[in-house]
Amino acid sequence: MSExxxxxxxxxxxxxxxxxxxxxxxxxxxxxxxxxxxxxxxATSIDAAVALAENGVDVIELGPPYSDPVMDGPVIQAATQQALANGFKLRHTFEAVRGITERCDAPVLVMSYWNPVQQYGVERYAAALEDAGAAGMITPDLIPDEAGDWFEASDRHGLERVFLAAPSSSEARLATVAERSRGFVYAVSTMGITGARADVDAAARGLVGRLRDAGAERACVGIGVSTAEQVREILGYADGAIVGSALVKALADGGVDALGRLAAELAAGKA
Known part of the structure; x- marks a missing residue:
């Protein structure tokens, strides 16, 4: 495998x-x-993603439902379990990406656990992402040391690859993640599962600083981000803020209209 x-x-x-x-x-x-x-x-999940783009969200992160979502909090787990119960199939990933990219210009990153990618075939999955118009993939449970097949496939198909870094990561791990990520490094703001928090841990600022020192060109902060104030704070030291659970809850509680309103409120934090 090539490096x-x-x-x-x-x-x-x-x-x-x-x-x-x-x-x-x-x-x-x-x-x-x-x-x-x-x-x-x-169909509604595609409409919802387009609504994000229409209300100030710059990059759409799409999560294929998975039966063992080790990083997902209760809000996202409930949503993905419903999607699985409704008959989600892996091919719907590429249908959704295509449906979104045909309707808006926002780049789409698929956030997938690694086992389904391996089961589908790494090369086949990468080719399908490229064909559907995806920008790349976030791989929360794949470490660079074990990503040889993904390096080759992502380079071959022009896909960005986003690895995660946590406050507990060693300096050596941060350097490896910084070197081998394409697009940005996903800086996990706190240890634990996803979910809106009143305060994004101060550890996020320190982690982004460590990533910069390790050579990361771009870093975005996620886990626990839910307000425009948090978005504004994060963009003071990082390149992007990632919001998940708050958006999923808005969609669950109030549909696409409520989701669009929250997206617009969060986007105000970029000003």
Missing amino acids: PSAIVPEGARGAVARLIDERRAQGSGILVGYLPIGFPDL
């Missing part, structure tokens, strides 16, 4: 990296919004 190149040519930057660089030049950052595919049904 990923440490240096990415300027022309090889993907859509998310380009967007972050543009916003940074303007003195701002990006807002990333997460939604599970197939909740409350496939």
Whole structure:
């Protein structure tokens, strides 16, 4: 297996990296919004993702439902379990990406646990993502040391690859993640599962600083982000803020209209 190149040519930057660089030049950052595919049904989940883009969310993070979601909190778990009960199939991932990219310009990142990708076939999965118009993939339970197949497939299909970093990560791990991520590094703001929190841990600021020292060009903060004030605070030191559970709850409680309103409120934090 080939090792990923440490240096990415300027022309090889993907859509998310380009967007972050543009916003940074303007003195701002990006807002990333997460939604599970197939909740409350496939068609509505596509409409919901488009509504995010129409209300100020810059990058859409799509989560294929998975039966063992080790990082997901109760809100997202409930949504993904409903999607699975409704008959979600892996092919719906690519249908959803295509349905969204045909209706809006926001880059789409698929957030997938690694086992379904392996079962589908890494090369086949990457090719399907490219064909559907995805920008790349976030892999929460894949570490760079075990990602040789993904390096090759993502490079071959021009896909950004986002690895996670946590406050507990060693300096060596941060350096590896910084070197091998494409697009940005996902900085986990706190240890634990997803879910809105009143305060995003101060550890997030320290983690982003450590990632910068380790060579990360771009870092976005997620886990626990739920208000415009938190978005504004995060964009003071990071390149992006990632919101998940709060958006899923809005969709569950009030449908696509409520989701759009919350997205617009969160986007106000970019100002």
